[in-house]
Amino acid sequence: MRxxxxxxxxxxxxxxxxxxxxxxxxxxxxxxxxxxxxEQLAIRYTYGLDTTADNGYLYADVFTPDGEFVGRQVPLTQxxxxxxxxxxxxxxxxxxxxxxxxxxxxxxxxxxGATGTVYLMVVDVEEGQPSSIYIGGQYKxxxxxxxxxxxxxxxxxxxxxxxxxxxx
Amino acid sequence: xxxxxxxxxxxxxxALLAVGALSAQRAAPAPATLSVDDRxxxxxxxxRYAYALDTGADNGMAYADLFAADGEFVGSRGTTRGREALGELGRLGFVDGRKPANGVAHFIMNHVIAPxxxxxxxxxxxxxxxIGENGQPGGSFSNVGGHYEDQYVKTxxxxxxKRRQFIPSASVSRSAPPATAxxxxxxxxxxxxxxxxxxxxxxxxxxxxxxxxxxxxYGLDTGADDGWLYAxxxxxxxxxxxxxxxxxxxxxxxxxxxxxxTFAVPxxxxxxxxxxxxxxxxxxTADGARGKVYLLVIDIGGDGKPTSVNMGGHYDDDxxxxxxxxxxxxxxxFRSKSAQTVQxxxxxxxx
Numbered sequence: 203m204r205x206x207x208x209x210x211x212x213x214x215x216x217x218x219x220x221x222x223x224x225x226x227x228x229x230x231x232x233x234x235x236x237x238x239x240x241e242q243l244a245i246r247y248t249y250g251l252d253t254t255a256d257n258g259y260l261y262a263d264v265f266t267p268d269g270e271f272v273g274r275q276v277p278l279t280q281x282x283x284x285x286x287x288x289x290x291x292x293x294x295x296x297x298x299x300x301x302x303x304x305x306x307x308x309x310x311x312x313x314x315g316a317t318g319t320v321y322l323m324v325v326d327v328e329e330g331q332p333s334s335i336y337i338g339g340q341y342k343x344x345x346x347x348x349x350x351x352x353x354x355x356x357x358x359x360x361x362x363x364x365x366x367x368x369x370x
Numbered sequence: 371x372x373x374x375x376x377x378x379x380x381x382x383x384x385a386l387l388a389v390g391a392l393s394a395q396r397a398a399p400a401p402a403t404l405s406v407d408d409r410x411x412x413x414x415x416x417x418r419y420a421y422a423l424d425t426g427a428d429n430g431m432a433y434a435d436l437f438a439a440d441g442e443f444v445g446s447r448g449t450t451r452g453r454e455a456l457g458e459l460g461r462l463g464f465v466d467g468r469k470p471a472n473g474v475a476h477f478i479m480n481h482v483i484a485p486x487x488x489x490x491x492x493x494x495x496x497x498x499x500x501i502g503e504n505g506q507p508g509g510s511f512s513n514v515g516g517h518y519e520d521q522y523v524k525t526x527x528x529x530x531x532k533r534r535q536f537i538p539s540a541s542v543s544r545s546a547p548p549a550t551a552x553x554x555x556x557x558x559x560x561x562x563x564x565x566x567x568x569x570x571x572x573x574x575x576x577x578x579x580x581x582x583x584x585x586x587x588y589g590l591d592t593g594a595d596d597g598w599l600y601a602x603x604x605x606x607x608x609x610x611x612x613x614x615x616x617x618x619x620x621x622x623x624x625x626x627x628x629x630x631x632t633f634a635v636p637x638x639x640x641x642x643x644x645x646x647x648x649x650x651x652x653x654x655t656a657d658g659a660r661g662k663v664y665l666l667v668i669d670i671g672g673d674g675k676p677t678s679v680n681m682g683g684h685y686d687d688d689x690x691x692x693x694x695x696x697x698x699x700x701x702x703x704f705r706s707k708s709a710q711t712v713q714x715x716x717x718x719x720x721x
Contacts, residue, residue, distance in 0.1 A: 242576075249662065296712050300649075306421065308418055327683075
């Protein structure tokens with residue numbers, strides 16, 4: 203009898219443990235609105251950076267409060283205040299300025315929420331001046347759902363590579 | 371006339387109508403609509419195309435697997451059909467058996483999707499960009515630019531390319547149609563199934579508004595339907611305002627579809643791409659929605675001329691729901707200016 207109770211307890215604990223693990227690692231599907239909100243998030247990032255709106259906080263608030271940006275020249279920027287400072291440091295930024303063109307946004311559900319990759323082309327284009335591409339590459343992102351909506355938990359902009367691709 | 375009417379009804383550029391292989395499937399019933407999820411999955415498929423091609427992932431087979439089992443790609447090398455042959459395309463440009471893991475080159479924008487017999491059709495603009503190597507500053511636009519014409523089919527694995535063709539940008543000389551042409555009414559893009567809740571946008575609303583802004587580019591570049599494809603993106607009393615093309619020139623101001631239409635004629639023909647849009651931010655307002663869209667006007671090179679950026683900036687839009695679906699009520703274009711230029715202009719005006 204005692205052995206049966208022990209076995210039952212062990213099985214119960216095992217089942218609870220398994221269910222807890224499966225809950226924490228379960229990948230929830232993304233709804234259409236999830237995908238659209240994540241796309242809008244990535245787009246708001248560019249407006250935040252190019253316009254420096256709201257004293258840099260439009261940019262910073264695209265991230266979670268502990269969100270982080272990793273770049274090639276800036277190893278790590280983490281937290282709302284540090285991220286806002288990055289946006290404020292864009293000396294050319296103003297409501298008329300466009301520079302970060304993004305496209306090809308792939309989004310996949312992940313255990314934390316979602317992951318994504320986005321193509322980036324930074325173009326210097328201004329009336330009366332020759333246009334040029336400053337840099338390009340990919341962002342690799344981790345998104346999480348917060349009470350305020352989807353936010354970037356981590357954005358990695360180190361992924362820049364040379365093109366070796368014929369146009370197809 | 372039939373082609374014009376069809377184009378107007380479908381509400382997309384004439385390029386969509388040129389997807390010739392559709393004729394083989396005309397017996398199949400056309401789906402009434404594509405769901406929001408269908409449209410988003412097709413959009414993801416097209417985005418994955420760029421990654422698969424630029425990275426050569428899975429030894430080129432990631433590219434091949436974006437196509438249906440009998441799918442085909444049509445380009446300058448002719449028609450490529452079948453998984454192994456498509457995998458070879460995915461490996462083009464390999465150096466030492468690989469491409470860079472994070473290479474980027476195919477920038478794809480302006481995606482239009484429409485239901486069609488057997489699945490869906492779509493078009494996008496593409497410009498191939500040479501980004502500075504190893505993340506170093508610099509880069510240039512290649513002379514490869516144009517548009518894709520696609521057929522999509524839903525398989526057990528999801529949406530796949532049934533046929534994808536790349537058509538290089540080319541403008542054709544066209545004579546302007548009569549300036550007094552009678553207005554052609556806009557076709558309904560979607561009838562409101564339920565009464566909308568003011569101040570909120572559904573996923574369908576976002577997609578409809580996004581499609582509206584994309585159709586703007588096709589209408590302006592192709593001049594399709596004698597300019598009405600462009601004009602009908604706006605409400606009947608819609609407005610566009612933009613700065614002059616050259617300093618000291620005449621600003622672009624138009625109100626009403628008849629005036630707006632004149633911006634799009636004669637147009638460059640069905641294969642002409644120039645207005646590349648991206649970064650479309652949309653938000654609900656009390657009486658509809660507003661949005662901002664980035665624009666790069668790219669002159670694709672050829673015949674010894676390099677590809678160049680003519681100008682860039684952003685659109686600032688107000689959208690309203692009409693009986694025929696979402697339309698642009700007002701669109702303002704602003705050229706990109708740095709804070710230093712804005713300050714210099716303000717100082718000059720103050721003097």
